Amino acid sequence: MHILIVEDDQVARDYLAKALRDVGHTVxxxxxxxxxxxxxxxxxxxxxxxxRMLPKLDGLALVQSLRATGRKMPVLILSxxxxxxxxxxxxxxxxxxxxxxxYHMSExxxxxxxxxxxxxxxxxxxNTKLKLADLELDRMTRRVTRNGKKIELTAREFQLLEFxxxxxxxxxxxxxxxxxxxxxxxxxxxxVIDVHISRLRQAIDKDFDKPLLHTVRGAGYSLREDE
Amino acid sequence: xxxxxxxxxxxxxxxxxxxDTSPFRIAIVYSIVFACGAAVLLGAVxxxxxxxxxxxxxxxxxxxxxGLREQVLVxxxxxxxxxxxxxxxxxxxxxxxYLMVDPQLRPVAGNVPAWPKIAANEGKWIQFKVQVPxxxxxxxxxxxxxxxxxxxxxxxxxxxxVQERQDVKNLMMRGxxxxxxxxxxxxxxxxxxxxRRILAQAGAISAVATQIMRGDLSQRLxxxxxxxxxxxLAREINSMLDKIEQLTLGMRTVLDSAAHDLRTPLNRLQAxxxxxxxxxxxxxxxxxxxxxxxxxxxxxxxxxxxxxxIALAETGTxxxxxxDLSELxxxxxxxYAPVGEERGILLESAVAAxxxxxxxxxxxxxxxxxxxxxxIKFTPDGGHIRVLLRGTATEPEVVVEDNGPGIPADKxxxxxxxxxxxxxxxxFPGSGLGLSLVAAVTKxxxxxxxxxxxxxxxxxxxxx
Numbered sequence: 001m002h003i004l005i006v007e008d009d010q011v012a013r014d015y016l017a018k019a020l021r022d023v024g025h026t027v028x029x030x031x032x033x034x035x036x037x038x039x040x041x042x043x044x045x046x047x048x049x050x051x052r053m054l055p056k057l058d059g060l061a062l063v064q065s066l067r068a069t070g071r072k073m074p075v076l077i078l079s080x081x082x083x084x085x086x087x088x089x090x091x092x093x094x095x096x097x098x099x100x101x102x103y104h105m106s107e108x109x110x111x112x113x114x115x116x117x118x119x120x121x122x123x124x125x126x127n128t129k130l131k132l133a134d135l136e137l138d139r140m141t142r143r144v145t146r147n148g149k150k151i152e153l154t155a156r157e158f159q160l161l162e163f164x165x166x167x168x169x170x171x172x173x174x175x176x177x178x179x180x181x182x183x184x185x186x187x188x189x190x191x192v193i194d195v196h197i198s199r200l201r202q203a204i205d206k207d208f209d210k211p212l213l214h215t216v217r218g219a220g221y222s223l224r225e226d227e
Numbered sequence: 228x229x230x231x232x233x234x235x236x237x238x239x240x241x242x243x244x245x246x247d248t249s250p251f252r253i254a255i256v257y258s259i260v261f262a263c264g265a266a267v268l269l270g271a272v273x274x275x276x277x278x279x280x281x282x283x284x285x286x287x288x289x290x291x292x293x294g295l296r297e298q299v300l301v302x303x304x305x306x307x308x309x310x311x312x313x314x315x316x317x318x319x320x321x322x323x324x325y326l327m328v329d330p331q332l333r334p335v336a337g338n339v340p341a342w343p344k345i346a347a348n349e350g351k352w353i354q355f356k357v358q359v360p361x362x363x364x365x366x367x368x369x370x371x372x373x374x375x376x377x378x379x380x381x382x383x384x385x386x387x388x389v390q391e392r393q394d395v396k397n398l399m400m401r402g403x404x405x406x407x408x409x410x411x412x413x414x415x416x417x418x419x420x421x422x423r424r425i426l427a428q429a430g431a432i433s434a435v436a437t438q439i440m441r442g443d444l445s446q447r448l449x450x451x452x453x454x455x456x457x458x459x460l461a462r463e464i465n466s467m468l469d470k471i472e473q474l475t476l477g478m479r480t481v482l483d484s485a486a487h488d489l490r491t492p493l494n495r496l497q498a499x500x501x502x503x504x505x506x507x508x509x510x511x512x513x514x515x516x517x518x519x520x521x522x523x524x525x526x527x528x529x530x531x532x533x534x535x536x537i538a539l540a541e542t543g544t545x546x547x548x549x550x551d552l553s554e555l556x557x558x559x560x561x562x563y564a565p566v567g568e569e570r571g572i573l574l575e576s577a578v579a580a581x582x583x584x585x586x587x588x589x590x591x592x593x594x595x596x597x598x599x600x601x602x603i604k605f606t607p608d609g610g611h612i613r614v615l616l617r618g619t620a621t622e623p624e625v626v627v628e629d630n631g632p633g634i635p636a637d638k639x640x641x642x643x644x645x646x647x648x649x650x651x652x653x654x655f656p657g658s659g660l661g662l663s664l665v666a667a668v669t670k671x672x673x674x675x676x677x678x679x680x681x682x683x684x685x686x687x688x689x690x691x
Contacts, residue, residue: 080490
């Protein structure tokens with residue numbers, strides 16, 4: 001994937017570029033907003049990571065200009081501001097996701113994967129049936145079966161599983177789950193998400209040989225079929 | 228529980244609203260005062276006029292009585308009768324009436340048909356009615372007269388038609404009543420009009436004030452060209468708002484640059500440490516040191532987040548939106564219940580539906596999360612926590628109650644300050660900012676935070 005990084009802080013930029021190259025992406029960098037806008041408009045960029053406060057052209061203005069010229073590639077906004085409303089402003093300006101500094105690289109990589117996937121499987125939202133190995137979820141009838149056997153889930157467990165299935169094969173972080181399933185953007189001091197995941201795991205994996213819900217150490221969770 | 232929100236204003240309510248305005252009330256009071264004034268004034272005029280007119284009539288009659296008393300002494304009865312007849316016919320003295328009767332009260336001369344049967348002493352004023360021809364009909368006219376005796380048992384009556392005077396008086400009375408009624412009506416009408424004007428202006432002001440309270444500081448009160456009190460007040464409030472907006476914007480800028488200047492180096496530190504960790508063998512001493520560093524960065528980040536959120540809530544620069552508090556409390560309970568269950572803590576809840584507040588959903592969620600975190604942290608295994616949402620739709624109250632150790636009464640004020648951790652709490656993890664954030668968020672939403680004894684345990688109440 002071709003990723004453009006627009007970031008003025010050199011240390012952060014270099015590390016970000018290296019980490020993305022390490023996982024196999026093609027990376028271009030811009031150190032100010034104007035260069036960033038010019039590169040994003042002229043090259044075929046699959047995804048852009050844009051710092052919010054940039055010299056010459058502000059990150060939000062950059063994203064707005066991109067959207068105004070019809071560029072639809074996913075944009076992840078990085079911010080060193082206060083948060084709470086900043087996140088909303090960032091998403092309103094046309095950003096697809098928002099991450100506050102300092103962030104873990106694992107969080108950023110997980111979010112980029114999710115954004116990229118959203119780009120190339122646009123009809124995933126409208127699919128009524130989700131399937132992974134012998135696990136099936138029907139969004140219309142709200143029925144979940146594994147190996148043909150019906151699994152009883154609470155409404156929230158259903159939403160959680162649906163989110164995990166839509167991101168199957170990817171790493172999903174705890175904050176992504178809290179945002180995506182509960183629509184909360186705060187920092188839980190306790191292991192709230194872990195407890196909910198372990199309940200879901202009880203429900204879908206306990207009576208079956210092959211576990212589907214995996215813990216990814218230091219990052220989050222992943223719903224996938226192990227080869 | 229009454230959760231029906233009152234929103235729309237029917238025309239009836241708007242009409243009644245005008246009746247409640249101060250201009251309308253002032254107008255009523257003034258119209259009553261003016262009406263009383265008009266009544267007094269007209270009464271006085273009427274009195275003065277009657278004094279003059281009545282007085283002149285009475286003088287006229289008295290002079291005539293005096294003249295006739297003298298005439299009767301010098302004239303023969305026949306001449307006197309002729310004199311009376313002559314005066315009765317005399318068209319120059321309009322309205323004068325005469326009657327001379329014999330001792331059997333039969334009329335002898337004069338223009339009054341019959342002797343009035345009124346028991347009054349001679350020399351006193353009497354009033355009586357006489358049928359007077361008026362075109363083809365007759366009209367009853369009011370007469371005012373004096374009677375006196377004549378020699379030989381004859382008696383004499385001299386009077387005057389006062390009907391015209393009575394008519395004038397009646398007209399004045401009618402005029403007076405009309406004036407009073409008109410004054411009242413005009414006062415009410417004027418008051419109603421002014422009330423509507425004030426209500427319209429006040430309505431516009433309160434609509435803007437609501438938006439300002441929601442955090443939109445760019446709103447200003449509507450100001451008209453006129454220089455009346457309301458416009459002057461609105462202008463002054465607007466310049467005050469300018470100042471507040473400047474101040475909050477300044478605070479926001481300071482906060483943003485502080486955030487930026489702290490987050491950027493933290494991010495570099497995190498990047499550098501993470502980058503180095505990946506080059507090191509798992510389990511090596513250097514790697515463990517760097518892992519400690521990233522843990523500390525994480526800790527600093529969470530403290531910084533909490534401090535920034537407190538500062539944001541305190542400056543009140545957070546955007547506000549309608550928040551479904553019932554949904555929020557319900558989903559927070561649902562989020563935390565399994566965490567409690569892990570330790571055998573029962574998280575009970577009673578959440579009334581339909582409660583709404585204006586505010587920040589994310590900050591309210593963070594505050595509730597902190598309260599639930601605390602409750603779970605301090606409740607012993609197997610304990611219980613109760614979460615209640617009660618009160619009315621627009622003034623709900625959220626209560627979180629645990630049966631942990633509670634907070635001693637003398638320390639409840641202190642724990643709301645920043646970074647206060649009571650000695651008993653040091654064995655538990657946490658930044659010590661949890662309750663301060665709850666306090667700041669509560670204040671931002673215009674709610675009241677009360678810590679109380681749940682006997683045993685702590686009861687925290689947020690009253691909106």
